[in-house]
Amino acid sequence: MLRDNQRKKDRRTKVFLQGGVIVVVLAIVAVVAFAIVTTIKPASPGPRNMLSDGILIGEGFTATRTAALEAGETPVANERDEDSDTIRIQMFVDYFCPICGEFEKANGDQLSTWVESGAAEVEIFPMAILDRLSNGTKYATRAANAAACVADNSPDSYYDYNTILFENQPEEGTDGLTDAELIDLTVEAGVSSPKLVANCIEDQEFKTWVADARTRAQNGPIPNSNVDAVAGTPTVIVNGVKYTGALNDAKAFAAFVIQAENDDSATTSTSTPTPAPAETAAPAETPAP
Structure with missing residues (x-):
């Protein structure tokens, strides 16, 4: 028992x-x-006015309005009128990239003159490839997200914000600007919806889109251009042709733009004009990781 x-x-x-x-x-x-x-990470919708993953800015610094890129969808390129005399300049930039800062410093004034007059339109693609150099704060992503927030809520302020971000560009190896500082710069740029933009920056609303857009650019190809993929920043494309001259030489870049205007049938970068002698060595692109 x-x-x-x-x-x-x-x-x-x-x-x-x-x-x-x-x-x-x-x-x-x-x-x-x-x-x-x-x-x-689930696919994330992009900001309004960046359906191509970039924002197209034309005469008078007015941005082209587009819908937002829906989650999981393929970006829609901004087609260029081949019969137009307006130059299309595309720029893939990282706001933490010092070489991008050098390009902006050398060429910013003439770019502004061309865009304001309608001689050129600029399409800016914010990228984040240098997060590893900001002591864990992921400044490149936060800055690109802030730019996307401006595009989404106050697109006509984007060009000014782009300029101001480079004017206040922190050095590599630092924490970068704080979110509060990024927000203050949007006010300086004159955004029309400062509270909405501030909330968007604080919430990092487009953080996932920033990563997705970077992947798309790195995988390529870049539509309507001779660029297979973005290998580093800045990548500058004029009427579909990658600029391979000195990034810190305004005269060389202007010569390239003039040639592109006169020879709109160019399809390869072999037609790049010989750059004018630069006072300093031409910086190379910052490679993508």
Whole structure:
């Protein structure tokens, strides 16, 4: 009798132990599944007025209005009128990239003159490839997200904000600007919806889109151009042809733009004019990681 009772007790203990093991295993599976789901970034909608992953800015610094890029969709390129005399300049930039800053410093004034007069239109693609150099603050992503917030809520302020970000560009190896400082710069740029822009920056509303857009640019190809993929920043394309001259030489860049205007049928960068001698060595692109 005692032996039977002991066997029954042993069976119950075994069942309880097995049940406990199953519960633990299921709990582990649930934790792992949750971790996988939370680490997989879902596709994210982009900002309004950046359906191409860039924002197109024309005469008088007025931005072309577009719908937002829906999650998981392919960007829609801004087509250029081949019969137009307006030069199309596309720029892929990282706001933490010092070479992008040098290009802006050398060419910003003449770019502004061309765009304001309608001689050229500029399409700016913010990228984030230098997060690793901001001590964990991911400044490149935060700056690109801030720019996207301006495009979404106050697109006609984008050109000014782009200029101001480079004027206040922090050095590599620093934390970069804080979100509060990025917000203050949007006010300086004269955004029309400062509270909406500030909330967007604080919430990093377009953080995932910034990463997705970078991947698309790095995988390429870049529509309506001779660029297979963006290998580094700045990547500058004029009427579909990549500029390969000195990035810090305004005269060389102007000569390239003039040639593009006179030879709109150019399809390869082999037609790049010989750059004028630069006072300093031409910086190379900042390579993508």
